[in-house]
Amino acid sequence: MKLTVTYLGESYRFHNLKELFAKANEEKSGDQLAEIAAENARERMAAKLVLAELTLAEIRNHPLLPPEEDEVTRVIEEGIDEAIYEKIRNWSVGELREQLLSQGEDEVRSIGRGLSSEMAAAVTKIMSNLDLIQAASKCEVLSHCNTTLGQRGRLGSRAQPNHPTDDLQGVRASIYEALSYGMGDAVIGINPVIDTTDNIVRLFHETMDVIHKWGVPTQNSVLAHVTTQMRAIRKGAPADLIFQSLAGTERGNESFGVNLSLLEEADQLIREEGTAKGSNRWYFETGQGSELSSNAHHGIDQLTLESRCYGLAKRFKPFLVNTVVGFIGPEYLYDSKQVIRAGLEDHFMGKIQGLPMGVDVCYTNHMKADQNDMDNLAVLLATAGVNFLIGVPMADDCMLNYQSLSYHDIATLRELLRLKSGNEFSDWAEKLGILQNGRLTALAGDPTLFM
Incomplete structure (x- = not known):
């Protein structure tokens, strides 16, 4: 799992997924209060670049909060449609974003069933506001x-x-x-x-x-x-x-x-x-x-x-x-x-x-x-x-x-x-x-x- 990148001539290394996820987030005062936010826009963009290259399987295989320590993690794991996950597990987060924006409504809803909550969060971090509007508009939930x-x-x-x-x-x-x-x-x-x-x-x-x-x-x-x-x-x-x-x-x-x-x-x-x-x-x-x-x-x-x-x-x-x-x-x-x-x-x-x-x-x-x-x-x-x-x-x-x-x-x-x-x-x-x-x-x- 690659957690390093060189961006604008500067090298960035993220120690684990928890740090990477936090620093790839758009600016939030809560993350700053918790002292986990990116130090500046450059570090934030570097984190997004690294996150976009990770596969969904890498995210699932390195849980931010292990299931043996947390019942919410166990519920999330049990809720994944394994058949759909197996089809998309090798997609990168960047590829997931492209699929959500380019596919039709039925395909997007199907993809969603194969995602963990952390995968959904990861792709959110590299989407623009317009991306979030477009992708969500495809999801009719009755x-x-x-x-x-x-x-x-x-x-x-x-x-x-x-x-x-x-x-x-x-x-x-x-x-x-x-x-x-x-x-x-x-x-x-x-x-x-x-x-x-x-x-x-x-x-x-x-x-x-x-x-x-x-x-x-x-x-x-x-x-x-x-x-x-x-x-x-x-x-x-x-x-x-x-x-x-x-x-x-x-x-x-x-x-x-x-x-x-x-x-x-x-x-x-x-x-x-x-x-x-x-x-x-x-x-x-x-x-x-x-x-x-x-x-x-x-x-x-x-x-x-x-x-x-x-x-x-x-x-x-x-x-x-x-x-x-x-x-x-x-x-x-x-x-x-x-x-x-x-x-x-x-x-x-x-x-x-x-x-x-x-x-x-x-x-x-x-x-x-x-x-x-x-x-x-x-x-x-x-x-x-x-x-x-x-x-x-x-x-x-x-x-x-x-x-x-x-x-x-x-x-x-x-x-x-x-x-x-x-x-x-x-x-x-x-x-x-x-x-x-x-x-x-x-x-x-x-x-x-x-x-």
Whole structure:
């Protein structure tokens, strides 16, 4: 395995794949914080040149985190389609990039099944933003809960009706506003303030009551810790989806209070006692930097760890996966350029691994970014075929205290790019007069329609 190169008259030697992967990454403040980033643009380019020449087999044969030390690595290994891998194992990372950009949709999806999460991360590092958009756009990933998500020409939306005190009237008012803009076809999902079983039961019942009262073709989720949701479901809470945040290492997941065994127990529970009709019943969230924040990164760069999250998520055949791309803050993604790059990276890495990817296009107020930057990323992701985006009232989450997209932002994207909401939801909104021929009517944006 060659880890040396001469570039612009200077020799570069990388000691192992972990160092090479980190230094081939686009500039990220999180990698700099971890002291694993390239020292300058020249070293970064040298690392990319070396990485592009490595074969997929060399990457697999030299794991960044050995399977005997980490259960996430073992899950990723078990998820590789060995027949497809044998056909592509001798491709270089550069050749993989060329195949992803030149082949058709069926071929690209097939290639993805033969990749490990580290291989997906490697090719991401040598792709431009436009490469990531083009390759991801070839990956149509459908998922089925009560409704179907991911069809071409559709842009799903999560309604996020958070409230700073979990007040049920406030939550319901926000849901009604979302529905009035044609939002919520992917999920009505609440981030609770109070993570107690009784409160989570209340919120599950509140969302389901709205869904049943108005016949909304969607699914509900309450984004409490998975153990709290499990207790709520066992107490009779009507849950279509079960939720959990994921990390890309076993130690990172332990910091979230979960492990593979617990996730498998939750998977069995939602399949036996959940209220959804379809087979995809998980909602996972991720985001670059979480492993570093819990000192569980093992010296691996944040992009590669993010890709490993998707290798773990794939095991559970989720209905929704989204990266909360700018939520952690400038320690990990310093400015809008890094947030935009990370959003495109995450979407591609999830899609090539067969996941129904969405993105929370967001930033914190101490980051060098603004709403115009989020508009830019949203347009790029919608062009890349993102399955869903997240909307909050006026793009300002009053509970989590960060900035996202608004309900009307997502409606504008649909109109601009000639996209629609999910089939079932679109038909429902047309019957209520909120939509006409897929476009918002004069009734749109008025939550009193439901009051």
